[in-house]
Amino acid sequence: MAWTAQRLAAALAGRARAGGGSRTAAAVAGAACAAALGVAWCEPKRRLQKHPSEGVRQRDLIRCRGGWNELQATYDVLGAVGRGGFGRVQRARHRMTGLLRAIKTVPTGQHGEAVSSEEEWSRMLIEVEALMALTHPNIVQLHEYYRDADALYMVEEYCSGGTLEQRLQQRGGRLPPPEAAVVLRQMLRGVLCCHAHGLAHRDLKPDNFVFASRDEEASLKLIDFGLSLGPNVKSHTARCARDAPEMRT
Ligand SMILES: Nc1ncnc2c1ncn2[C@@H]1O[C@H](COP(=O)(O)OP(=O)(O)OP(=O)(O)O)[C@@H](O)[C@H]1O
Numbered sequence: 001m002a003w004t005a006q007r008l009a010a011a012l013a014g015r016a017r018a019g020g021g022s023r024t025a026a027a028v029a030g031a032a033c034a035a036a037l038g039v040a041w042c043e044p045k046r047r048l049q050k051h052p053s054e055g056v057r058q059r060d061l062i063r064c065r066g067g068w069n070e071l072q073a074t075y076d077v078l079g080a081v082g083r084g085g086f087g088r089v090q091r092a093r094h095r096m097t098g099l100l101r102a103i104k105t106v107p108t109g110q111h112g113e114a115v116s117s118e119e120e121w122s123r124m125l126i127e128v129e130a131l132m133a134l135t136h137p138n139i140v141q142l143h144e145y146y147r148d149a150d151a152l153y154m155v156e157e158y159c160s161g162g163t164l165e166q167r168l169q170q171r172g173g174r175l176p177p178p179e180a181a182v183v184l185r186q187m188l189r190g191v192l193c194c195h196a197h198g199l200a201h202r203d204l205k206p207d208n209f210v211f212a213s214r215d216e217e218a219s220l221k222l223i224d225f226g227l228s229l230g231p232n233v234k235s236h237t238a239r240c241a242r243d244a245p246e247m248r249t
């Protein structure tokens with residue numbers, strides 16, 4: 001007998017209710033529906049958060065590992081993989097585990113324009129911590145960060161497959177429809193997850209999606225949350241000289 005998404009969800013919901021607890025039943029049913037339809041699922045509790053930082057308690061703000069010296073003690077910094085409007089991105093190897101990471105450096109000291117006061121720093125750090133809570137196959141994972149007087153260093157999962165922009169250029173500017181559909185679905189899943197957490201990325205473009213590896217089937221990940229916006233985090237994003245006028249409101 002073929003199972004539709006609704007029938008699967010209804011059956012699971014009934015089973016969960018029998019075990020007691022309608023909230024669990026709804027969550028199980030929702031997750032089953034999402035799985036059957038092939039879309040991302042977020043727990044209702046998380047979806048209703050007003051701000052991505054909600055639920056990040058002060059005692060959880062522990063993932064700042066130090067400054068540049070501590071970073072160098074932990075990682076062997078290998079070389080540049082990219083440079084953008086805000087800073088540079090370098091490849092690095094974790095000295096203990098050998099895992100490859102991407103380290104994005106955002107200058108914040110006297111040479112940087114992104115953050116100028118302690119208040120802005122703390123807002124930015126709360127946003128960074130909130131981003132660390134975003135775990136999704138189509139969003140680059142932010143593992144930890146370092147900061148000192150000059151810069152913020154974000155340690156991310158390393159994606160070796162290049163950007164979507166580069167892939168488009170290699171293919172003469174367009175992808176065959178079946179491939180484009182797979183790419184678009186992954187882009188939307190990443191964006192949906194951000195929105196479910198109250199976070200607007202505000203800089204969606206092929207340059208800000210990278211492939212996890214060179215594999216044809218490699219998953220696509222959203223990067224570069226430098227302009228992202230939650231309801232309580234505005235000032236460091238609205239000061240950028242390259243913002244489009246409509247983003248300054
Ligand atoms: N996690 C990563 N793994 C591999 N490469 C990455 C990663 N993050 C960024 N890059 C590379 O570095 C480039 C710049 O990164 P990013 O977009 O985050 O910086 P940016 O300074 O905000 O750039 P811009 O504002 O111009 O978009 C990317 O286009 C990509 O080539």
Ligand SMILES: [Mg+2]
Nearest residue numbers: 084207208224
């Ligand atoms: Mg970018």
